[in-house]
Amino acid sequence: MTKTLLLSFLIIIVSCHNPEKTTTKMNKNPLLASWNTPFGVPPFDKIKSTDYLPALQQAMELHNNEIATIVNNKAKPSFKNTIEALELSGQKYYQVSKLFFAVTAANTDSILKATEKEIVPAMTAHNDEIQLNEALFKRIKAVYDKKDSLTLSNDDLFLLEETYKGYVKAGVNLQGANKTKLKSINKELAALKIQFAANLLDETNAYELHVTAKEDLGELSESLVALAAEEAKKRGHQSGWSFTLQRPSINPFLATSPNRELRNKLYHASAMRGDNDNAKDNKKVLEKIASLRVAKAQLLGFDSWADRVLVDNMAATPAHVYNLLDKLWSPALAMAKKDEKALTKMLHNDDIKGALNGADWRYYVAKIRAKKYNFNEDETKPYFEFTRVRDGAFNLANKLFGLTFKARKDIPTWHKDQQVFEVLEASGKHLGVIYMDFFARESKKGGAWMNELRAQFNVAHFVTPIVTNNFNFPAPTAGNPSLLTFREAQTVFHEFGHALHGLLSNVKYERFSGTNVPRDFVEFPSQVMENWMSEPKVLATYAKHYKTGEVIPPDLIAKMNAANSFDEGFRTVEYMAAAYLDMKWHTLKTTALQETRSFEKQAMDKIGLIPAIIPRYRSTYYSHIFSGGYSSGYYAYMWSEVLDADTFNTFKQSGDIFNPILAKKYRAMLAAGGSKKGEQLYQDFLGRAPKIEPLLIKKGFLKGK
Ligand SMILES: [Zn+2]
Structure with a gap:
C-alpha cells in the first residue's frame, strides 16, 4: 500500500x-x-x-x-x-x-x-x-x-x-578525499541494497510448506485450497497443497490450520527469512548498510542517518519521531497484553501447555473473530465486487471534488487487463488520465501502489498529470467475479487517494508536484480515504451484492467493524515495534558493525515487546529500510495517520462528511503538492496544527466524546 x-x-x-x-x-x-x-x-x-x-x-x-x-x-x-x-x-x-x-x-x-x-x-x-x-x-x-x-x-x-x-x-x-569517499559509499550502498533484496526474494521464493493431509487445512476456503494445490503442482508435487511465505498464502494457513506443529513451522520460516546463516543470509549485508549510512551521515555533518533523513520531513528530528511513537506505545502494548491473556486461555483450553507464540496468536484471533463476532470474511466479499468498489472510489471523488471518470478504450496500455479513464472536472474540463491495473499476474510485483507516468507542472504551459494504480487482486474467471475482502476494498480507496494527490496537483514546478511531498506526509491523502470508504453513507453507494444489488446490511457492517477492530493492539504493536527498530538502526552514531540478533533483541527489550509478537519486519527481511526508500521513515505511516484521523474527524464534526467548504480547502492542500512545508500545508488547510486525539480515539486508546 x-x-x-x-x-x-x-x-x-x-x-x-x-x-x-x-x-x-x-x-x-x-x-x-x-x-x-x-x-x-x-x-x-x-x-x-x-x-x-x-x-x-x-x-x-x-x-x-x-x-x-x-x-x-x-x-x-x-x-x-x-x-x-x-x-x-x-x-x-x-x-x-x-x-x-x-x-x-x-x-x-x-x-x-x-x-x-x-x-x-x-x-x-x-x-x-x-x-x-x-x-x-x-x-x-x-x-x-x-x-x-x-x-x-x-x-x-x-x-x-x-x-x-x-x-x-x-x-x-565535500572536498578531495572526502568526496571520493562519499562516491564510493554511495556505490557500495547501492550494490548492498540490491543484494539485500535479491537474497530476500530468493529465500522467500525457495521456501514451501508441503501439506499432505487434508485435515491439516482446517476450514481454509475452497479458493485458497485450490490455489495451494496449484502451488504444489507448480513445485513438482503429484498431490497435496503447498504454502509459501507470501502473505496471501501464509496468513490464511496460520489462521485456519488446526495442526500447531505445521503452523509453527511456517511461522518460524517466515520469521527467519534472511537469518539462516546460509548463502542468502542478510545479517552481514544489513550490518554493513547501517555502518555505511552512519559514515555517510557523519561525512555530511549529521550525527546519525536519521538526523540526515528527517531534516526534510515534517518530524524534522528523531526526538519528534520518538515523541509520537512513545505516546502510542504504552496504550497499544497494554491492549495487546490484554488480548494475549485471552488468547493464552484459549490455548490452554485446547490442552496445550506453555506460552502463546506468534503463530498461535493468528490462529486464536481467527477463532475469536468467528466465534465472538460470528464474522467470516466470505460473508462480505459478495458486496465488494471490484468494479463496484472502483466506482465507489470514483463516486467519492465526485462527491468531494465534482470529478467524473470516463472510460477510454482508445488509449494504449502495457497490459490488456489495464483500464484507462479520463478524469474530468465538474465543468467538463480535462484534468488528467488514470490507468488502473487490478489483477495479479506473474509479471507483476506483489502489493499495491501508485505511480505517475507524467506529473503535472506549469512552467511554460500547463502539463496535465497521468497516474497509475496497481493491485494484485484475483482476476475474474468465467462465472466468478473478482470479489474483494474488506481490506482489499480499502486498498482500492487508499491507492486512489494517492492518485487523486497526483491528479489534483496544481503547482509551477514538477519537483513539488502531487505526491512529491515529505515521506511522513505522503500517506495522509491515501489513508484519509479509508475513513470515507467504511462510512455507511459511502458504503451505500458501492457495497452492493454482485448478484442482487442489495446494499450491504447495517448489521453485517457492524459485525465486520467489530471483528476488524478487534486485535488493534496487536496490529499497532507489531507495526510500532518495526518503526522503533528502524529508528534504532538509524540513530546509531558509531560505524562499528553491530551484531543483528543481539542488536534487535536489545532494541525490543528496551520497549518491552512481548515474545508472542515480533516486529512486522525483522531486520533481515526489512526491505522497506534496507532496500527500499523508508530508512528512518517507517514511522511515517503513523505520522500520516495522525493527520488523516484529525482531518476526517473535522469533516465528521462539521455534521457533513462531504462538507463542501472543507472539501474545497482539502483540495487546495492536495493541489499545493510539496510546494510548501508539510506543517504549512496543514496550517493553511485547517488553520491549526494537527491534533493527535482523534487517532487515539480511533484506535480505542482514548475514550471519545
Ligand atoms: Zn500508500
Missing part, C-alpha cells in the same frame, strides 16, 4: 509531453520520439522491452549535455539560466525513467530485468555526477547567495532554497 518513490533521485523529475526536437536516430526509438497519442499518453502499443536500455542511455547523455550547457553558460548565474534551467533539464531522461520503473514493477520480463540490473548502477552514478558537480553548484550558490536581492515569487524562492539545500545535503561541498 505504498506510493512508490522508487529511487530517491527520481523525485526531482521533469517530464513533458510537448513535441520537441529530436534527432532522426532518436525518433526510431518510440520512447524518445514525440508521442502523437490522446493527451500525449505513452504509446505502450509501440514500445518494446528492448527499447528501454538504449532510450535510457541516450536520454542520460542528453541530460549530461543539458547540464554542461548550464555550467558553461558565459552569462552570469541567474535564477532563470541556472535554477529554472536545471529544474527543466533531463525531461527525456526522467520521462523514460518513470515509464521504465512503472513497467518493471507491473509487467516485467527477462529483458526488463536484465536492463534493470545494467542500468540502475549507471543511474546512481549519473545522479551522483550531477549532485556532486562543483561547477554547477558554484552557479547555484551564486544565485542562492543573492536571493534576498532578487525579486522572486514564493514558488521560485522555494525552488531556489530546496535546490540549494538538496545539493548541500547530497555532499557537493
Whole structure:
C-alpha cells in the first residue's frame, strides 16, 4: 500500500509531453520520439522491452549535455539560466525513467530485468555526477547567495532554497578525499541494497510448506485450497497443497490450520527469512548498510542517518519521531497484553501447555473473530465486487471534488487487463488520465501502489498529470467475479487517494508536484480515504451484492467493524515495534558493525515487546529500510495517520462528511503538492496544527466524546 518513490533521485523529475526536437536516430526509438497519442499518453502499443536500455542511455547523455550547457553558460548565474534551467533539464531522461520503473514493477520480463540490473548502477552514478558537480553548484550558490536581492515569487524562492539545500545535503561541498569517499559509499550502498533484496526474494521464493493431509487445512476456503494445490503442482508435487511465505498464502494457513506443529513451522520460516546463516543470509549485508549510512551521515555533518533523513520531513528530528511513537506505545502494548491473556486461555483450553507464540496468536484471533463476532470474511466479499468498489472510489471523488471518470478504450496500455479513464472536472474540463491495473499476474510485483507516468507542472504551459494504480487482486474467471475482502476494498480507496494527490496537483514546478511531498506526509491523502470508504453513507453507494444489488446490511457492517477492530493492539504493536527498530538502526552514531540478533533483541527489550509478537519486519527481511526508500521513515505511516484521523474527524464534526467548504480547502492542500512545508500545508488547510486525539480515539486508546 505504498506510493512508490522508487529511487530517491527520481523525485526531482521533469517530464513533458510537448513535441520537441529530436534527432532522426532518436525518433526510431518510440520512447524518445514525440508521442502523437490522446493527451500525449505513452504509446505502450509501440514500445518494446528492448527499447528501454538504449532510450535510457541516450536520454542520460542528453541530460549530461543539458547540464554542461548550464555550467558553461558565459552569462552570469541567474535564477532563470541556472535554477529554472536545471529544474527543466533531463525531461527525456526522467520521462523514460518513470515509464521504465512503472513497467518493471507491473509487467516485467527477462529483458526488463536484465536492463534493470545494467542500468540502475549507471543511474546512481549519473545522479551522483550531477549532485556532486562543483561547477554547477558554484552557479547555484551564486544565485542562492543573492536571493534576498532578487525579486522572486514564493514558488521560485522555494525552488531556489530546496535546490540549494538538496545539493548541500547530497555532499557537493565535500572536498578531495572526502568526496571520493562519499562516491564510493554511495556505490557500495547501492550494490548492498540490491543484494539485500535479491537474497530476500530468493529465500522467500525457495521456501514451501508441503501439506499432505487434508485435515491439516482446517476450514481454509475452497479458493485458497485450490490455489495451494496449484502451488504444489507448480513445485513438482503429484498431490497435496503447498504454502509459501507470501502473505496471501501464509496468513490464511496460520489462521485456519488446526495442526500447531505445521503452523509453527511456517511461522518460524517466515520469521527467519534472511537469518539462516546460509548463502542468502542478510545479517552481514544489513550490518554493513547501517555502518555505511552512519559514515555517510557523519561525512555530511549529521550525527546519525536519521538526523540526515528527517531534516526534510515534517518530524524534522528523531526526538519528534520518538515523541509520537512513545505516546502510542504504552496504550497499544497494554491492549495487546490484554488480548494475549485471552488468547493464552484459549490455548490452554485446547490442552496445550506453555506460552502463546506468534503463530498461535493468528490462529486464536481467527477463532475469536468467528466465534465472538460470528464474522467470516466470505460473508462480505459478495458486496465488494471490484468494479463496484472502483466506482465507489470514483463516486467519492465526485462527491468531494465534482470529478467524473470516463472510460477510454482508445488509449494504449502495457497490459490488456489495464483500464484507462479520463478524469474530468465538474465543468467538463480535462484534468488528467488514470490507468488502473487490478489483477495479479506473474509479471507483476506483489502489493499495491501508485505511480505517475507524467506529473503535472506549469512552467511554460500547463502539463496535465497521468497516474497509475496497481493491485494484485484475483482476476475474474468465467462465472466468478473478482470479489474483494474488506481490506482489499480499502486498498482500492487508499491507492486512489494517492492518485487523486497526483491528479489534483496544481503547482509551477514538477519537483513539488502531487505526491512529491515529505515521506511522513505522503500517506495522509491515501489513508484519509479509508475513513470515507467504511462510512455507511459511502458504503451505500458501492457495497452492493454482485448478484442482487442489495446494499450491504447495517448489521453485517457492524459485525465486520467489530471483528476488524478487534486485535488493534496487536496490529499497532507489531507495526510500532518495526518503526522503533528502524529508528534504532538509524540513530546509531558509531560505524562499528553491530551484531543483528543481539542488536534487535536489545532494541525490543528496551520497549518491552512481548515474545508472542515480533516486529512486522525483522531486520533481515526489512526491505522497506534496507532496500527500499523508508530508512528512518517507517514511522511515517503513523505520522500520516495522525493527520488523516484529525482531518476526517473535522469533516465528521462539521455534521457533513462531504462538507463542501472543507472539501474545497482539502483540495487546495492536495493541489499545493510539496510546494510548501508539510506543517504549512496543514496550517493553511485547517488553520491549526494537527491534533493527535482523534487517532487515539480511533484506535480505542482514548475514550471519545
Ligand atoms: Zn500508500
